[in-house]
Amino acid sequence: MKRQAWRRLLPNYLILSLFLLLILVPIIGLVFSAFKTDTEVIKGPLALPSQLRIESFKEAWTTGRFNYFFRNSVVVTIVVVTISVFLSTLTGYAFGMLPVPGKRILYPLLLVGYMVPFEAVIIPLYHMMDNMHLTDTYWALILPQIGLSVSFGTLWMSSFFSAAPSELVDAAAIDGCNRWQILWRILWPLARPAVLTLVVLIFMWTWNEFLLALVMIQKETMRTLPVGLAFFQGRYSADIPLMAAGALIVAGPILLVYIVFQRYFIRGMLGGAVKG
């Protein structure tokens, strides 16, 4: 019986595997290329590298200055994620559970930011940062991305808080908790799945952000990984192993987070969180 079911499912698995392979082959090819020598690249795009050669990674890291790009991306991403999640929890809590005068104007106003493309803000933003002498600093990358993330974060967290059980809140209030204590002592532990989803989404958007960093940063050592890789590609586009190694340095951390937290990624994105 079991064997029969397996046979019936086999064609389905074959079809799924075909479509999965179409996605994986380019990525596997990229990984192979990163370990190859220039001559091996010419031999065949999907041939296995003869050895695990890490020279290309070393060269990208030092000569290619990916050590700087990596540091910049880590700093910007950690700051944006931490502050955005904290502020979104506050705004989401207020819109979901507290009386807020002017809510009918303020809430849609915040959501506008979720729908606009970066192109709609980048021109005045550049002049603003230039006037404040903030181009080529982390501020120019951090502040606008917090603003955009809070927009989505408010939507995300307020839908969690407005569905949270109000009996718990009432009971805590009777016990003498104030609003602030109710948020952090009672609701925050319950919010863990929603918060984790928000963390991984904002992490992904910030880590991968391109246009803002392209416009705001001129100094090479201040570039983030995606912009660094794009310029790197302009200079070394013929050196496939070096390019592939650079691309893997950019993709590595997000892949790691994805493998550990994929449930939260998929839940958030199936919920309609838009990829920029």
Added chain:
Amino acid sequence: MKIPRRWPGESRFHGWLYILPGLLIYLVFVFYPILETFRTSFFEWDGFSSNRVFVSFQNYIALVTDAQFLKALLNNLTFIIFYSIIPIVIGLFLASLLGRKPLPGLTFFRTGLFLPQILSMVVVGVTWRWIFNPTFGLLNVGLRALGLDALTRAWLGDFQVALPAVGAVGTWVQYGFCMVLFLAGMQRIPEDQYEAAELDGANEFRQLLHITLPSLRAELGVALITTVIAALRVFDLVYVTTRGGPGDSTLVTGFLVYRSAFQQNQLGYASAVATVMTLLIFVISLVILRFQARGEEGS
């Protein structure tokens, strides 16, 4: 929906304390720039404050006959075919083929199918530049191995095929997402609906039309909104693969905004393009949301 009540002795504006820090950063660094982009679109301006000239609707009127802008807009609309329509069709086809029976191990496939969604579009662009590389790229090498030398070409440098080539990358990014989305939705549809339809003699196509599609309306809405907005927003991928070339054959509105604002100093023109692009995204999103909401009322 419940309306939150004020506690005794609590200020009316207590809730504002929680909103203020986030709202302030948002207003200064996102909302104000949106308004400022809109205002700039009514000026001719090269970036130096002394040269700012009010031209009312001139920038917009010029757009109607501007070959560059129309080309970019047409390319964005073409990308909707590659980013939305093809992935959704693939996703629906597979979901209706596979979704009715439980598939052990689906989580494993889901992980892989979702992969392109989490990668930076710069990484995706670098990967596909390697695939499209005329001499040692995967595509041309593969075609030669199959004896199809006549089909090989410089994919990203060819006026005819550069646009579909970049579009195909969009399909690669989006189809796994659509598959996972629809497969998840299919699990919800009760099997007896299909059994009843089969008893009534409905063929596979009619089952798709009358059972699967209406049941997947919510998922279709999410898929459409996500992929259409991605098609209208394309920037990183074009920047890395073609920079809009050869000629303007892969130019998109996002890249046009960047190029005219930051390389050609035409800030008024760039702002007008950005405003049109934003409005387009808004209108299309609202239409899709409307279609989705109407379906929910009906069911």
